[in-house]
Amino acid sequence: MADTPNPPWEPTAWLREAVSERIRLMTQAVPRAALDDDMAILMQLTEASEDATREERDRWEYTCDRCGQYCPPDGVWGFATGHVELVVSGIKILVTMGLCRVCRQAEQVPMSKGG
Numbered sequence: 001m002a003d004t005p006n007p008p009w010e011p012t013a014w015l016r017e018a019v020s021e022r023i024r025l026m027t028q029a030v031p032r033a034a035l036d037d038d039m040a041i042l043m044q045l046t047e048a049s050e051d052a053t054r055e056e057r058d059r060w061e062y063t064c065d066r067c068g069q070y071c072p073p074d075g076v077w078g079f080a081t082g083h084v085e086l087v088v089s090g091i092k093i094l095v096t097m098g099l100c101r102v103c104r105q106a107e108q109v110p111m112s113k114g115g
């Protein structure tokens with residue numbers, strides 16, 4: 001199974017590890033045979049805990065997935081969301097994440113929403 005992330009740039013060790021872990025969890029939950037070849041899967045790099053309160057969820061929504069910095073939506077931290085597109089075992093996977101300005105520059109992840 002070719003699980004090596006293959007975005008069009010060199011991901012850092014952190015991003016490789018984080019994405020690999022998410023894919024490992026996904027493939028544990030969903031067997032490859034259950035997936036169609038032409039489907040794409042959208043997954044988040046991190047998730048709020050299942051028992052998170054509304055407030056905790058809102059906070060998670062604006063917390064950098066890489067460094068854990070809470071970045072309130074006032075734009076000061078340059079928080080933005082983006083994704084990495086991978087092909088794992090023939091399945092296209094979009095891994096979405098939210099990163100602060102510093103981490104975004106470190107990862108060079110294409111971001112869709114500036115903040």
Ligand SMILES: [Zn+2]
Pocket residue numbers: 064065066067068069099100101102103104
């Ligand atoms: Zn960060």
